[in-house]
Amino acid sequence: MAARDYGQYSGITRAMELVGERWALLIVRDLLVGPRRYGELAAGLHRIPSNILAARLKELQAAGVIRRAPRSRVIVYELTPYGRELEPVVLALGAWGFKAMDEPREEQLITAESMTMDLRSAFRPRTALELPTTSYAGRFGAVDLLIRVDGDELDVTPGGDASGSGLGGVGPVDLAFAAGPGIRRLITGELEAGQAIETGVVEVLGGRGELLDRFASTFRVAA
Template sequence: MAARDYGQYGGITRALELIGERWALLIVRDLLVGPRRYGELAVGLPRIPSNILAARLKELQEAGILRRMPRSRVIVYELTPYGRELEPVVLALGAWGFKTLGEPRDEQIITPDSMTMDLRTAFRPLVAAELPSTAYSARVGPAELLIRVDGVRLDVTRGDGPVDLAFTTGADIRRLISGELAPGRAIETGVVEVLHGPGELLDRFASTFHLAA
């Protein structure tokens, strides 16, 4: 059942009835990264009230967008095939929003799932296909990610593994991805700190992940 009724008949209206409520699309965003337990969703969306999270999950389940599934003796939420059809919509919205992202406010955070989807948004498979396979370890604020690029394939996970380049940065990674800040300059100014591997590989990262602001 739709949480709200706009009194209009049309595809966009129906979409907004299903995912237009506050927090709904961010829940979908995080589930596009992978199935999540209730507590994991709450941690990834720290400002969502518990009753709102429960209500949104129920609404999205009733709409056929997600489902509850048993996984290793716990219940997880995962997107249905219908829900996964939202991925290009979410990526397109991310690219559109990036154009006016600006500087973060003090209370705004970067989560592993939000950064994963930002990387998917910025990924340029046609460029990556012409570059050697590369693995990166990126710590973006509190988000620690293992990023593997192999041709047109992008794999972003949490955890450790062998990498060609490890670096740490913050919200200013936006300036690198937008092209506002050249990779060498990002290292010189401390926007990016290289922890392991040749700093020149940051040029490859910036070519592989790019969004025009």
């Protein structure tokens, strides 16, 4: 039985009954990045009460959206194939919500999972196909990510190195930069790459600074 019954016979209604409860889609978002232990989910969703997290995980399992799986002597939560079908829905919601974002409140955090999915939401594969393979080391607040674009393929890996040397064993990146929440102004096209650097929204830490324009072309959500 769904946690909430809207009393309508409709595909959208049924979807809302399965994943429309508070926090449910954010759990799905984080699991789209990869399997997570209970504690990792709790840390990534730092405001979620433990009883609500436990309840949502139980409901999502009952709906066939996620499952528990043993990994190296620990239990992780991962999406089922049915759950992974939510990926284009989550990415579309992310792109839609990006347009309505304002300045962050002081208590709002950027997590590796949230930034990874924001980048995936803004990724323009058709544009990327026309550009050379490029790797970026991005520092977003306290989150470091290695971002590699190869044709229409995007790979985002936690880690990155602000010196521009990339992750261990990966080799140097083409551009290393740091940015706070103001990066959204570059992604929505409110700022051009040169303006973002001049105004301090983005700080070039290594590599070729002119490649920020390529980054802005590759990750763009029209405001």
